[in-house]
Amino acid sequence: MSSNHQHDHKSKLETSKIKVLIALCLTASYMIAEAIGGYYSNSLSLMADAGHMLADVAALSISLFAVIITTRPANQRATYGYYRAEVLAALFNGMLLLVVAIFIIKEAINRLFNPQLVETEIMIGVAIGGLLVNFIGLWLLHKDKSQNLNIHGAWLHVLSDTLGSIGVIISGFLIAYFGWYKADPIASIIIASLIFYSASSLVWETVGVLMEQTPAHLDSQAVKEAILAIKPAIRVHDLHIWTISPGRENLSVHVEYEQNGDAHKLLNDIQEMLTKKFNIEHTTIQIEKECLRPDKNCH
Numbered sequence: 001m002s003s004n005h006q007h008d009h010k011s012k013l014e015t016s017k018i019k020v021l022i023a024l025c026l027t028a029s030y031m032i033a034e035a036i037g038g039y040y041s042n043s044l045s046l047m048a049d050a051g052h053m054l055a056d057v058a059a060l061s062i063s064l065f066a067v068i069i070t071t072r073p074a075n076q077r078a079t080y081g082y083y084r085a086e087v088l089a090a091l092f093n094g095m096l097l098l099v100v101a102i103f104i105i106k107e108a109i110n111r112l113f114n115p116q117l118v119e120t121e122i123m124i125g126v127a128i129g130g131l132l133v134n135f136i137g138l139w140l141l142h143k144d145k146s147q148n149l150n151i152h153g154a155w156l157h158v159l160s161d162t163l164g165s166i167g168v169i170i171s172g173f174l175i176a177y178f179g180w181y182k183a184d185p186i187a188s189i190i191i192a193s194l195i196f197y198s199a200s201s202l203v204w205e206t207v208g209v210l211m212e213q214t215p216a217h218l219d220s221q222a223v224k225e226a227i228l229a230i231k232p233a234i235r236v237h238d239l240h241i242w243t244i245s246p247g248r249e250n251l252s253v254h255v256e257y258e259q260n261g262d263a264h265k266l267l268n269d270i271q272e273m274l275t276k277k278f279n280i281e282h283t284t285i286q287i288e289k290e291c292l293r294p295d296k297n298c299h
Helices: 003-041 044-070 084-113 120-145 149-178 183-210 220-228 263-278
Strands: 233-245 248-257 282-289
Touching (some): 003 044, 003 120, 084 149, 084 183, 084 233, 120 149, 149 183, 183 233, 220 233, 220 263, 248 263, 263 282
Parallel strands (some): 248 282
Antiparallel strands (some): 233 248
């Protein structure tokens, strides 16, 4: 890995750390406000949203810890460094989101049959404040979520809480003006279903990384064909593409070349192509001379 690439990655992690810390402080502060507002308004949905924000605080704390751990340098035991901490944190956050979604659905079903009177003015006012805090959190984490599974998991937590705040506000208005107390549990079920879908996608993506599957945005067959298009390459085998953490794709491959070919030039050409065309910089490429024996057992 080049020193420039390593420096850029560490710089991005430092920026992510600051953003996650700000989002954590904002969420923790308003979680307390929502809990107090839910108590005085007798709003179960607001209390549930405060509980959801508590899950957000836990998720953001884990994300912050993961970002800090990730900046630790590689050593003899952890030769790749600690980049997988991002993936483990994302997996935990995804599982936590699934639990939260199931809990919300369970509570919502109970409330369908047991509606309660609430102070809608306090409920709506506190929920609007929570919505503004969540919008700030989404804005802080939006840019980094596409480059970091850990931040993506934290962003999903904040997004789900944003949807929850919107649900509380809509429910509050429907209760205040139409007396429709079932609006709150119905909105909660819809929101929880969206949370469950997003969390499931995140969990499957992190499992794919841990199973060292080919990243979804890369086609191993297209990579193989691109290598074979470079002369004097004639055969490709043992091609493996995997992810250490999002944005850090690794590749290893054996490339057989013609007897009179230039192995050194071929290696340089393949490395340059993989970087420019597929954005794969971390490669292990074994160049092998064409096998002319009938049994093909040259290596």
